[in-house]
Every structure is written in structure tokens, then in C-alpha cells.
Amino acid sequence: MLELNASLRKPLWVGTLAVLLLVLVAGCSGSKNAPDQNNGAQQSTNQGANQSANTDKPAVGGTFVYGRPASVTSFDLHNEITSNNAFAIDKVFESLVTFDSKGKIVDWLAKSHSISDDGLTYTFVLRDGLKFSNGTDVTVEDAIFSLQRHLKVGGPLAIAAKVDTIKAKDSKTLVIKLKEPYTPFISELSNFSNGILPNNFGGVSEKEFFKKPVGTGPFVVEKWDPAGDLTFTKNPYYWQEGKPYIDKLVYKLIEDDSQAINQLKAGEVDAVESLALQNANEIKQGADTTVVTNGSWVTEQLFFNTLDKHFSDVHVRRALALALDREGLTKALTFGYAQTANSLLPTAIPYNSNDTIKALNFDINAAKEELAKSAFPKGFMTKLLVASGDSTRAQEAQIIQAAGKAIGINIEIESIELATFRERFFAYDFAVMLNSGQADSPDANSIIAFQTDPKGFSKSYWTHYTNNEVTKLLYEGQKTLDGKDRAEIYSKLLQTLADEVPYIPLYYPDILKGVRSSVNNIVVLPNGSVRFEEVQIKK
Amino acid sequence: MIKSIKSLYQPTGINTTCGWLVIALVRALVVILCVMTAVFFIIRIVPGDPAKMILGEYSTPEAIESMHHTLGLDLPLWEQFIRFVKTLFTQGDTGNSIIVGTSTRELIAERAPITLLLIVMACVLAIIIALLLATLAATHKDKLLDHLIRILPTITLGMPIFWVGLLLILVLSVRFHWFPVGGVGEGWIGTLYSLTLPAITVAFSQIPTLVRSLRAQMLEVLESDFVVTLKAAGIPSRVILFKHVLRNSALPTLMLLGVNISYLIGGTLVVEQVFGIKGIGSLLFTSIAKRDFPVIQGIALYCAISVVIISLLIEIISRWLDPRTKGK
Numbered sequence: 007m008l009e010l011n012a013s014l015r016k017p018l019w020v021g022t023l024a025v026l027l028l029v030l031v032a033g034c035s036g037s038k039n040a041p042d043q044n045n046g047a048q049q050s051t052n053q054g055a056n057q058s059a060n061t062d063k064p065a066v067g068g069t070f071v072y073g074r075p076a077s078v079t080s081f082d083l084h085n086e087i088t089s090n091n092a093f094a095i096d097k098v099f100e101s102l103v104t105f106d107s108k109g110k111i112v113d114w115l116a117k118s119h120s121i122s123d124d125g126l127t128y129t130f131v132l133r134d135g136l137k138f139s140n141g142t143d144v145t146v147e148d149a150i151f152s153l154q155r156h157l158k159v160g161g162p163l164a165i166a167a168k169v170d171t172i173k174a175k176d177s178k179t180l181v182i183k184l185k186e187p188y189t190p191f192i193s194e195l196s197n198f199s200n201g202i203l204p205n206n207f208g209g210v211s212e213k214e215f216f217k218k219p220v221g222t223g224p225f226v227v228e229k230w231d232p233a234g235d236l237t238f239t240k241n242p243y244y245w246q247e248g249k250p251y252i253d254k255l256v257y258k259l260i261e262d263d264s265q266a267i268n269q270l271k272a273g274e275v276d277a278v279e280s281l282a283l284q285n286a287n288e289i290k291q292g293a294d295t296t297v298v299t300n301g302s303w304v305t306e307q308l309f310f311n312t313l314d315k316h317f318s319d320v321h322v323r324r325a326l327a328l329a330l331d332r333e334g335l336t337k338a339l340t341f342g343y344a345q346t347a348n349s350l351l352p353t354a355i356p357y358n359s360n361d362t363i364k365a366l367n368f369d370i371n372a373a374k375e376e377l378a379k380s381a382f383p384k385g386f387m388t389k390l391l392v393a394s395g396d397s398t399r400a401q402e403a404q405i406i407q408a409a410g411k412a413i414g415i416n417i418e419i420e421s422i423e424l425a426t427f428r429e430r431f432f433a434y435d436f437a438v439m440l441n442s443g444q445a446d447s448p449d450a451n452s453i454i455a456f457q458t459d460p461k462g463f464s465k466s467y468w469t470h471y472t473n474n475e476v477t478k479l480l481y482e483g484q485k486t487l488d489g490k491d492r493a494e495i496y497s498k499l500l501q502t503l504a505d506e507v508p509y510i511p512l513y514y515p516d517i518l519k520g521v522r523s524s525v526n527n528i529v530v531l532p533n534g535s536v537r538f539e540e541v542q543i544k545k
Numbered sequence: 546m547i548k549s550i551k552s553l554y555q556p557t558g559i560n561t562t563c564g565w566l567v568i569a570l571v572r573a574l575v576v577i578l579c580v581m582t583a584v585f586f587i588i589r590i591v592p593g594d595p596a597k598m599i600l601g602e603y604s605t606p607e608a609i610e611s612m613h614h615t616l617g618l619d620l621p622l623w624e625q626f627i628r629f630v631k632t633l634f635t636q637g638d639t640g641n642s643i644i645v646g647t648s649t650r651e652l653i654a655e656r657a658p659i660t661l662l663l664i665v666m667a668c669v670l671a672i673i674i675a676l677l678l679a680t681l682a683a684t685h686k687d688k689l690l691d692h693l694i695r696i697l698p699t700i701t702l703g704m705p706i707f708w709v710g711l712l713l714i715l716v717l718s719v720r721f722h723w724f725p726v727g728g729v730g731e732g733w734i735g736t737l738y739s740l741t742l743p744a745i746t747v748a749f750s751q752i753p754t755l756v757r758s759l760r761a762q763m764l765e766v767l768e769s770d771f772v773v774t775l776k777a778a779g780i781p782s783r784v785i786l787f788k789h790v791l792r793n794s795a796l797p798t799l800m801l802l803g804v805n806i807s808y809l810i811g812g813t814l815v816v817e818q819v820f821g822i823k824g825i826g827s828l829l830f831t832s833i834a835k836r837d838f839p840v841i842q843g844i845a846l847y848c849a850i851s852v853v854i855i856s857l858l859i860e861i862i863s864r865w866l867d868p869r870t871k872g873k
Contacts, residue, residue, distance in 0.1 A: 079644050088601045162604045232645040233652055234823050260727065261830060264711065265821040268726040271719050425593030425836050432597060463605045
């Protein structure tokens with residue numbers, strides 16, 4: 007063994023220490039720069055971030071950085087439906103009517119609207135002085151062009167009403183005539199996919215137009231990487247004077263959940279779009295962070311494939327529903343950010359009847375009796391399909407598994423990644439699966455049609471559930487004008503679903519946004535989108 | 546070890562440098578083509594439809610069908626494969642991204658520099674730290690320091706790379722605000738600074754094996770006759786260590802780094818996700834989740850070429866460093 011002299015040992019030690027020091031020095035010197043990345047949006051109390059209007063003079067300017075798990079890939083409002091695109095489209099395009107944070111329909115680009123008593127004629131009067139973000143005036147022709155294109159394209163959120171004509175009564179008034187009454191029409195018009203764009207795309211090709219879209223919304227696309235970030239600037243011609251208060255809005259792509267939360271905590275983003283239920287309290291209790299919530303249009307559900315040999319038996323479905331403690335499940339998994347669901351309709355939607363519906367509540371003896379009445383009184387083996395990567399859903403699956411076991415239904419959990427999961431349930435290749443149903447607009451029909459129409463392409467949300475009485479009520483609901491009669495129809499329909507359980511509604515989750523406390527007036531919509539017009543960043 | 550690696554890399558019967566290089570290049574090309582074919586079929590066999598990922602759960606069968614047609618996914622598999630091979634040879638690209646629409650080459654070219662920089666930083670860090678630790682260990686054989694350094698790999702090898710990353714973020718970024726939590730800073734200094742933690746994380750996975758290999762090699766050389774002779778001749782320890790011992794021990798470690806390069810690239814892809822770096826790794830993750838076939842194929846091609854080129858370079862360097870592996 008070669009013994010090294012002292013003169014050699016020294017440089018070795020010095021070298022090791024130098025590397026360590028370098029790392030530390032790099033760290034210390036950078037700490038001063040870190041908050042600057044966010045325009046100093048660091049200093050804050052825990053009282054910011056709220057949905058209520060701020061009476062103080064608005065703090066104008068600044069850049070708002072919003073962490074999102076997926077990038078925006080298209081602005082084509084008629085062809086795209088995924089939320090990552092929708093929540094950018096609604097910053098650029100606006101519709102004649104819209105909905106507020108409670109889901110109430112309000113006039114937007116139209117200053118007023120009226121519906122004829124027979125439910126066939128819809129009249130909209132445009133606001134004065136409306137301009138697109140390029141400075142050109144908005145005319146009735148633009149609205150006609152936009153709605154006609156949507157009718158032509160169809161797309162995932164097609165206009166379901168049977169439209170007869172769309173005509174201009176005068177330069178400010180638009181009249182839509184339907185062939186037959188369709189009550190959900192007004193709420194469907196409030197959807198982002200009915201945004202108004204310039205007639206003939208303002209003279210450019212479709213492809214060009216959607217690369218640099220022009221709308222009436224509060225923001226204009228400045229820089230867009232379809233596989234990365236998106237930067238908006240404020241629309242100088244926005245019709246709500248003085249708004250938006252912020253100068254820039256950045257959609258920063260952060261795919262990893264924990265990375266997003268850490269960036270929020272460190273003040274590198276002002277808010278994160280997707281906040282898992284289990285992380286909510288940590289963010290709420292953070293010194294510089296808080297949680298903004300709102301009721302959603304989502305119902306978390308357990309879906310049965312009614313073509314499956316076991317679950318085609320209504321007694322089996324009822325037995326599992328009775329064996330499942332939905333209230334306990336909600337309490338255990340949602341940290342107070344959800345409400346137990348008795349009906350299919352989220353509480354944020356009219357006619358939800360959540361309090362009046364007699365749902366099958368937890369009763370293990372009744373569950374056993376129900377199973378005894380079925381063709382499988384001794385129980386059976388089955389598989390529960392779940393998309394992986396969602397820890398709350400994984401826990402739900404385990405609770406459901408335990409509930410099944412208590413009455414002799416042995417459930418194997420099959421957890422697969424999202425793309426494969428979708429492939430499987432689109433092909434009806436499942437016995438029972440966990441998923442959620444989401445309304446697209448604040449009308450009961452939105453979610454009911456998708457989940458109960460056996461003739462629709464989703465075949466009652468891939469459950470194949472068919473009940474002529476339910477189908478009849480569904481169509482009646484579409485034609486009956488809003489009011490007591492319509493309420494009765496949906497109450498009846500929802501009670502039938504609660505009795506026959508083609509799906510077990512589990513809970514209505516709140517929408518959660520993790521927000522820096524320095525942020526004021528962020529408005530969370532029940533569809534998961536956010537309004538940034540009134541957002542202010544405390545300096 | 547030298548002998549076994551040499552036999553792996555040197556085709557029998559070919560001893561001229563030129564002949565060796567030609568054979569190596571042909572072999573590399575075959576490997577890349579095999580990887581491409583395998584990737585093409587594997588991702589298509591895996592269930593999951595890009596059209597459904599683009600359009601979402603509420604999309605009608607008509608919309609899905611029309612999207613299939615637009616994307617060329619309604620063609621038989623063999624026809625898709627022929628198209629793919631054609632594009633590969635005519636455009637030198639795997640086609641346009643299904644989800645984003647832009648060419649795969651552009652997407653990768655945009656993301657590659659940051660990933661490359663991360664790999665280089667990680668390699669440099671790993672080599673410097675490993676060199677220091679191994680030298681300290683070898684020169685303090687069987688003393689406390691040596692034992693401590695030798696325990697290190699046993700502990701760190703068991704740590705998952707993403708966990709190390711998360712730990713560093715929690716302590717150094719969230720707690721002390723020394724480093725940014727994620728993303729890439731602006732300018733050269735900002736970029737290097739924001740990549741420090743990710744580079745340390747990647748280097749972390751490489752250091753244990755490098756230290757172990759380098760220490761063993763150094764000990765072997767230190768105990769060899771020629772070092773004893775040099776010492777007896779009164780040559781200073783510093784000269785012996787840096788000029789003779791390190792040079793002779795470096796080769797197998799360098800080979801090891803070359804062999805590990807695929808793990809290094811894999812590790813980088815994971816670390817990018819953890820640190821929210823928009824490099825090749827995050828592009829690959831998104832592309833796989835959305836079944837963006839051309840991009841997955843493009844990244845596979847890019848990684849395969851990188852691994853092959855680096856293996857070749859390592860081989861060339863090793864032949865240069867070790868005259869015994871040179872042809873006549």
C-alpha cells in the first residue's frame with residue numbers, strides 16, 4: 007500500500023470541500039433572485055385569495071402565473087372538448103350568455119335575451135361598443151357565422167337543439183328559431199363552445215385563425231407552445247372597462263402534482279389548477295397559501311355495466327349500494343371538500359333533488375337480504391376497473407372492495423393507466439368501474455342525457471342502462487319549460503335511478519384551486535375554469 | 546475487466562482501425578433500426594387510442610372516426626409502418642406530432658438542449674465527486690474514512706432517484722429557498738443555477754457505482770509492482786497518483802460510465818418530471834400518456850442514437866487510452 011504524504015492529502019480535502027461549498031454558495035446567491043421571478047408576489051397574509059369582490063382600489067398590473075397539468079393544444083372551440091383547451095378557449099372567446107360562479111345564466115355579449123312562451127324563439131340583443139381584440143366591431147353577422155359553423159362542425163359539444171333559422175332582426179338583434187322546444191338550449195349557449203368569433207375568421211384561413219385566435223375575451227394569445235406554456239396579454243378592447251386588472255396571464259405547464267404544489271409554496275406560481283383533495287389542507291394551512299373552492303358540476307360515481315352477467319341483476323346492484331357507506335367514504339376521503347351524493351345531479355345544478363331523493367343508504371342487513379333475492383345469493387367474484395394515478399380513487403376502490411366482501415361479493419381491483427382505461431370502458435369491457443360524470447352546462451339535462459339515454463353514443467354512460475320510463479322522462483324534461491313541471495319530471499327520474507342504481511352516486515367533489523394568499527378576487531366556476539378578469543395581485 | 550470489455554467491443558478477425566469502425570457503425574445502424582421497429586409495434590399493441598385522448602370521454606364515435614382518418618390511424622398497421630419508414634428516410638423524421646401538430650424533429654430540437662445540458666452537468670458532477678471520494682477512500686484504505694465512503698453506495702443505491710429529487714426540493718427549495726423548485730431559469734447563469742438540483746439528483750444515482758469501481762481500480766494499481774518501483778525511485782506521491790494511478794484506473798470507470806449512459810438518460814427523464822423541466826423526459830411522459838405515436842418514436846430514435854454514439858465514443862476513447870486495444 008502506497009502511503010501518501012501530507013502534501014497530497016491536503017488538496018484532496020480542499021477539493022472535496024470546494025465542491026460542497028460551490029453547491030452551497032450557488033444556493034445562497036440564488037435565494038435573493040427567487041422571488042423576483044414572480045414579480046414579488048410573495049409577501050402576503052393568509053387572508054387574500056377570495057371569491058368576493060374587493061372594495062379597495064384595484065391593484066393593477068402584474069403577471070399571474072397559473073400552474074396547469076396539461077398544455078393547450080388547440081383553440082378550435084368547436085372541435086375541442088378537453089378541459090386543458092376549454093379553459094384557454096374561454097379566455098379568448100365569449101358567448102352571448104354565460105354562467106356565474108353559482109351556475110346561474112347571465113347575459114354576457116348579449117345585453118339582454120328573451121325566450122318566447124312556446125319555447126321556440128330566442129332573441130338576443132348585443133351590447134353596444136363590443137369589439138374584438140383586434141379592434142374591429144362585433145356584429146350580428148359574427149354571431150350568426152359562429153353559431154352556423156358550430157352547427158356545421160358538430161364536434162364533441164354539438165348544439166343539440168333542432169335549429170330552424172338564425173337570422174339578424176337588425177344590426178344588434180339576433181333571432182334563433184327552433185323546430186321544437188328544447189329547454190336546455192339557453193344553458194348550452196352559455197358553453198365555451200358557443201363563443202363568438204369574427205365572420206369568416208376575419209379574412210384568414212381557419213388554420214391561421216386558430217393559431218392566432220381573435221375573440222372578445224379578456225385575454226389575447228401572445229406566445230403559445232402547444233407542448234408547453236401559454237402566455238396571454240390583456241385585451242385592450244375588452245368590453246368590461248378597466249378589466250382585466252392583470253397585464254399578463256401565464257399558463258405554466260407543470261405535469262407533476264407534487265412539483266406544482268411545491269412551486270405554489272415557493273411562490274413560483276400564483277395558483278395551481280389541479281389540487282388533489284388530500285393536499286388541500288396542507289395548502290390551506292400554509293403561511294402564504296390558501297385554497298379557493300366552489301361547488302362543481304361533477305358527480306363521482308361507481309358505474310355498473312348492466313350487460314355484465316352479475317350486474318344486469320338489479321338486486322345485485324341494489325345490494326352493493328346498500329353495503330356501501332357513502333357518507334363514511336365521503337368523510338374519509340374528501341377532507342370536507344365534498345358532499346355525499348344521493349342523486350346523479352350535482353347540487354350546483356337546478357333540480358338536483360339531493361335532499362328529497364330516497365337513496366339506498368348503508369344498511370348491511372338490507373344488503374344481504376337484497377343479495378339473497380338475486381340470482382347470486384351466495385355472492386360472486388368480479389373486477390373493478392380504475393384508472394391509475396389517482397390516489398383518492400384508489401382508496402375509493404379499496405372501500406368498495408371491503409363493502410363487497412361484507413356481503414360476499416369479492417371484488418378484484420384492476421388499476422390501469424388512463425389511455426387503456428378509456429379504451430376499456432369505451433368498449434364496454436368492464437363489470438364495474440369508478441369514474442365521474444360531469445355536466446357541461448348548468449342544466450339538469452346535460453348530465454342526465456349523457457347518463458340515461460340508451461340511444462345516445464355513450465349508451466347511458468357505457469352502462470347500457472335502459473328503462474323506457476326514464477327515457478320518456480328524459481325527453482319530456484327537454485321539452486318542458488323551466489318551472490314546477492320540469493322539477494317534478496326530474497325528481498321522478500332521479501328516484502327511479504336511485505331505486506335501480508345503474509350507477510351509485512358517491513359524492514359531489516368541490517373544485518379546489520391552490521392559490522397564493524397574495525391573490526385577490528379569483529373566481530372559480532363550477533365547470534372548473536377560472537375567471538381572471540378581476541384578479542389582483544397584492545404588491 | 547479490460548479484457549472482457551475488449552472482447553465485447555472488438556469483433557474477432559478485424560484488427561484494422563478502419564475495419565473496426567465500419568463494423569461498429571453497421572452494428573449501430575442495425576441496433577437503431579431494430580429499436581425503431583420494436584417501438585413502432587409495441588406502442589401500437591398497447592391499448593389506448595390517441596383520438597380518444599384528444600377528444601375526451603364525451604366524444605361521439607363520428608368525431609373519433611373522423612379524427613382517426615385525419616391522423617391516418619384508420620389504415621392497416623403494415624401500411625402505417627411503410628408510411629413511417631418512408632417518412633423516416635425521406636424526411637429524416639418520425640412525422641408530425643398527433644397531438645400538437647408540429648414536426649417531431651422541431652419538438653425534440655426545442656427540448657433536447659436542456660436535457661443534454663442536464664446530462665452533461667450530471668456527468669461532470671458525478672465524475673468530480675466520484676474521483677474525489679474514490680481517491681480519498683483508496684488513499685485511506687481500511688481507515689474510518691474509507692469505510693464511510695464504502696458504506697455510502699450501499700445506502701444511496703437503494704434510494705429511488707425521484708425520491709432523492711423530492712427530498713432535495715423539500716429541503717433546499719421549499720424550506721431554505723436556495724434553489725428554484727422547478728422549471729428552467731433565464732440566461733446561462735439562470736439555467737445552470739436552476740439545473741443544479743436536478744443535476745445533483747441524476748449524479749447521485751451514478752456516484753456510488755463510479756466510486757466503487759474507481760476505488761477498486763486505484764487500489765489494484767496502487768498495489769501493482771510498477772507503482773512500488775516508482776515509489777522506491779523517489780517519485781513524489783502526487784505525480785504517482787495523478788500521472789500513473791489515476792490514468793490507469795480511469796479507463797474501466799470511463800467504460801462503466803459509458804455502459805451506464807442508458808441508465809443516466811433514463812434517470813434524467815424521470816428527474817425532469819420531478820423538477821418540472823420541459824426537456825425530452827417530460828415530452829416523453831406526455832406523449833406516452835396521450836399515445837402520441839410519432840413523438841414517442843422520435844424520442845426512442847433520439848435516445849437510441851445517443852446511446853449508440855456515446856458507446857462508440859467511449860470505445861474510441863478507450864482504444865486511445867489503452868494501447869492494448871488498438872489494432873495493428
